[in-house]
Amino acid sequence: MFTEHVQPTRAEQKRHTTTRVTEAAARLFQEHGFHGTTVRRIAAEAGVSVGAVMAVGDKESLLSLVYDQAIAARIPAPPAAESTTSAVDYLSRYFAPFLDLFTENEELARAYFRALTRGRSEKAALGSLRTLAESNLSAAMVNAGTPDAHARLGAQVMFASYLGELMLLAAGSTDPRQTATRIRHTAEFVTAQERQ
Template sequence: MVSEHVQSRSGKRQKTEDRIIGAAAELFLKHGFKATTIRAIAKAAEVSVGRVMSVGDKDVILVRCFDRWIGQLQNGTYTPPTRRASLSRRGTDTGATTGPPRPSSAVQRHLLELFLPFLEFFAEHEDLSRDYAAAMMRVKGEPEVFNALAVDLQSRLSESLVSIGINEDHARASAAALYDSYLGILFRWAATTMSLDDAVEAMLASIVFHTRVRSSL
């Protein structure tokens, strides 16, 4: 009975946290990080300010939101909200671009397509993504993007590399390097005027390098 009671309380607590993160996610996408307050999150989630703060400060909550979005992007369940021009529109002050480079093989295309949803999400929510990169530097502990989410994506990358004849050890190493390249591109993007095309080009360059078949040492 005691165990059932503890599990029930734990389940309710998790549902409340999920509701708080869901409410925060909607507000961040709609209003941006700076304009969203803890009080607004509490109101939207129908909980007290103290209950929101028990989940974490705004930095922690933003990182938790990105963990959720990235997880949804990885498993194909992310549904984009209505786009908001003031925070999401890119390239309105620049001329036409020639577009990003194209992969030269089916495997390169597949690998690039694994990363494109994340790059496009960051492009769509550029200001919020910059706030996320800054928040990750301030938050203690490791976000899911460095743990379960990283393992899942690296596993898929490794399988694709093995399929073109790269041995398993090299494939795992290259998958980890590709994932690190992706994270590096996101942080560089957050700190510079890098465009989506620039990010895709940088990601593809890393993919091209790591899809070269290596002989065994």
């Protein structure tokens, strides 16, 4: 019969625009690097105005959003309580996909880390990434028999270690293999502390 055309809500339009802008920014950052990508180019690629791009964020904020989404997509679920995966193995391998992402494009990774270190308040995505990571890490330790309070502290230590390792990678003072080894040592230390 009659089909009624329903206008999208403002919130839906905003989400759609944010998705288009973020996807365009991700493609352009990958193709042209951080410095070779402009807000105007992102707007043209997304088919929106420069103002619409800036409503999502400036170039640095867009890079942070792109990286945070890519990291969140790679987060492994914590092992089930009956899993044979040890807490050390899970904790030490948890950050491997992120480190792989970080080393896929060093120029973008360094720009992302610079954005993180500026500590601007709109870095809420890092806060949610931290919350998710610490929740997963804590769940893995609880499933391995660690008391809840100790698991939460251990997860915080693991996340802080990961950020420190990113800083060393960004500075070029380490390589991914050394980073993976140090993260494993941190996981061994954290789990050993939990047993005491």
